[in-house]
Amino acid sequence: MAQNDNLEKKSSISAEDLARLSKEAEEEATPSSRKIIWNEFKADKAAMTSVIIIVAFILFVVIASFFIPAHDYKEVNIMSYFNKPFTPDFWLGADSSGRSIAKLLIVGSRNSIGIAIGLTFISGAFGIAYGLISGYFGGITDMIMSRIYDFMIMLPQLMFIIVLVTIIQNYNAVTLTLILSLFQWMGTSRLIRSRSLAESRKDYVAASKTSGTGNFRIIFREIMPNISSLIIVEMTLSFAANLGVETGLSFLGFGLPNGTPSLGTLMANATDPTNITQYWWTWIFAAIEIIVLCLAVSYVGQALRRAADSSQRLGME
Amino acid sequence: MSLIEVKDLEVHYPIRSGFWNRVTDEVLAVDGISLDIEAGETYGLVGESGSGKSTTGKSIVGLEKPTKGQILYKGKDITKPRNRHELDYNQDVQMIFQDSLSSLNPRKRIEDIIAEPLRNFAHLSKDDEKLRVLQLLDIVGLDADALYKYPHQFSGGQRQRIGVARAVATNPKLIVADEPVSALDLSVQAQVLNFMKKIQRDFGVSYLFISHDLGVVRHMCDNIAIMHRGRIVEIGTRDDIYNHPMHIYTKRLLSAIPETSVEHREEAREHREAVEKEFQENQDRYYDKDGKVLPLIAVTDTHKVAMPQDEVDELQREDD
Incomplete structure (x- = not known):
């Protein structure tokens, strides 16, 4: 360690000072971005309420669905045919098969939200990686990856999903999520690619290269943290959109298989005119839930966006 | 032996244009330079x-991939990524x-x-x-x-x-x-x-x-x-450079160093204008017909300049 000795001679700092100096440094450390986001939510009451609503609702739905056995929402009970809501046995009424809307709603929400989260993570992760790599390497890599992107965006996505769902015999929530992910990553990847293109031409990337850091380390450890605010906002907002994807498909009858409740299948009750006018409780609670969730998520997304952009920030230090 | 030897380094960038986006021209960012850097x-x-x-x-x-030429470090050409990796060059x-x-x-x-x-x-x-x-x-x-x-x-x-x-x-x-x-x-x-x-x-x-x-x-x-x-x-x-500049471009650069003495403002300006005039008049002799810089000619052991041989001889005669 000849070079180390050299440094030791020229610097007045030696090993004994290490503990004292690092303590000094910790006292002077700067607040993290977590703190900034927290301040932003404290300043925006609507966003704060939204976070609480989303977190509480998801927790409730996931936990509650464990206590609802499958036969509870699957078995037909002719005696409670279109039971009115707000009664002791049926809090939110019953549908044409006499199944409790409240139980369907809880289990259905869990399925729909689960698919939306899975979809957001899978398609998001793929889209982010695709965009980052395409933008970072540029040149021929970017050319090929962009043409693949163009091809994917050209496909009629809804048609493909419907055909795939019809072809695959035994599909469930997991396969549906994967099929949907196949067609959902493009928007994210395009957005990330443009930022990655700009970011990877900056000097700190060149500095990392001369420091001997490998390409993929630079992409995921240097560039990705710098566009993390964009990623968080994009993921949050696409979660709201993905909630709609599954719901829309199930509404059309191509989403989850029969007998698996979801927000979409509950919404599908509204395809019947008598249900819309007379038996409104079969679909209206699902509709309200979708509206509330999407609004809440978009409020959260806006607060995150403001936290990422210091000129829009509401929260003060 | 020098620490690093740059030999005839060239970095050219393609200019693409036209309907097929073909390479129609090149920017000669670096067009054949050689340097020896000592430890x-x-x-x-x-x-x-x-x-x-x-x-x-x-x-x-x-960070930049040269079009032609070599950069030698420890006897290896580090323009090749493999050699850079082997040497832990960075x-x-x-x-x-x-x-x-x-x-x-x-x-x-x-x-x-x-x-x-x-x-x-x-x-x-x-x-x-x-x-x-x-x-x-x-x-x-x-x-x-x-x-x-x-x-x-x-x-x-x-x-x-x-x-x-x-x-x-x-x-x-x-x-x-x-x-x-x-x-x-x-x-x-x-x-x-x-x-x-x-x-x-x-x-x-x-x-x-x-x-x-x-x-x-x-x-x-x-x-x-x-x-x-x-x-x-x-x-x-x-x-060599500051006290015996020979190339008109070097002289022009040196005359552009700002001076802070107010009394000599007029003189400095006249000097600058004279240098600029010399540059404009002699430009076609110091650069070839494409506007490129001429090959370097050794004046002394340490001093090389890109100008015609007869000019060098003339300047040396003046010095003697």
Whole structure:
């Protein structure tokens, strides 16, 4: 360690000072971005309420669905045919098969939200990686990856999903999520690619290269943290959109298989005119839930966006 | 043997145009330059913007892929990525960037920034690494409380010193300094330059000092190469360049160094105008018909200049 000795001679700092100096440094450390986001939510009451609503609702739905056995929402009970809501046995009424809307709603929400989260993570992760790599390497890599992107965006996505769902015999929530992910990553990847293109031409990337850091380390450890605010906002907002994807498909009858409740299948009750006018409780609670969730998520997304952009920030230090 | 030998380096960029986006022309950013950088010296690379000096610097660090030519380090051509990898080349050759803010990752703390080359090349234990970073900060005159701060919390001069600390972290043999002080104001420039000089004395590192500021270059450099239009027009020691400039472009650059004496304002202006007139009149003799710089001719052992042989003889006769 000849070079180390050299440094030791020229610097007045030696090993004994290490503990004292690092303590000094910790006292002077700067607040993290977590703190900034927290301040932003404290300043925006609507966003704060939204976070609480989303977190509480998801927790409730996931936990509650464990206590609802499958036969509870699957078995037909002719005696409670279109039971009115707000009664002791049926809090939110019953549908044409006499199944409790409240139980369907809880289990259905869990399925729909689960698919939306899975979809957001899978398609998001793929889209982010695709965009980052395409933008970072540029040149021929970017050319090929962009043409693949163009091809994917050209496909009629809804048609493909419907055909795939019809072809695959035994599909469930997991396969549906994967099929949907196949067609959902493009928007994210395009957005990330443009930022990655700009970011990877900056000097700190060149500095990392001369420091001997490998390409993929630079992409995921240097560039990705710098566009993390964009990623968080994009993921949050696409979660709201993905909630709609599954719901829309199930509404059309191509989403989850029969007998698996979801927000979409509950919404599908509204395809019947008598249900819309007379038996409104079969679909209206699902509709309200979708509206509330999407609004809440978009409020959260806006607060995150403001936290990422210091000129829009509401929260003060 | 020199530390680094650059031989006939060329970096050309294609210009694409037309319907098929074909290569229709080339930008000759660097068009055949040769340099020898000795261990422990400061080599100045001077020229106007667009003269290819930064591209040369980037090629030497390995950030730019040369079209032709060789860069020899320890007898190996490091323009090939494989050789760079084999030699752990960037442990020995580092870079200081012009824009101190964009060259430091805004999402990383100073500790992680300075430790980055250490993590890749030195593989120290956690405590050793932190100690190293603290010592490096101390060498560039920064306190330990900088350790967990982010780059935007520092002034331009402090940031550039952090850049210097990162560059010397692996104890390199050559640091390419690409206009390290041109974004700073004068008093801070002097401070950063003095830290760089101190580091050179202490560690025996060589600098390739890229600048357009001839005053700064005079303060820093032992040998100087003047670049114009991607080629070297004059190369020599500090004395050769500042006291015996031969090429009209060098003379023109030197006359552009600002002077602060108010009394001699008129004289200085007349001198500048005379130099400019000489440049305009003699341009076609010092550059070939495509506007390219002529091949270099040795005047003395250290001094080479790109001008016709008969001009050199004439000038030498005048000197005698």
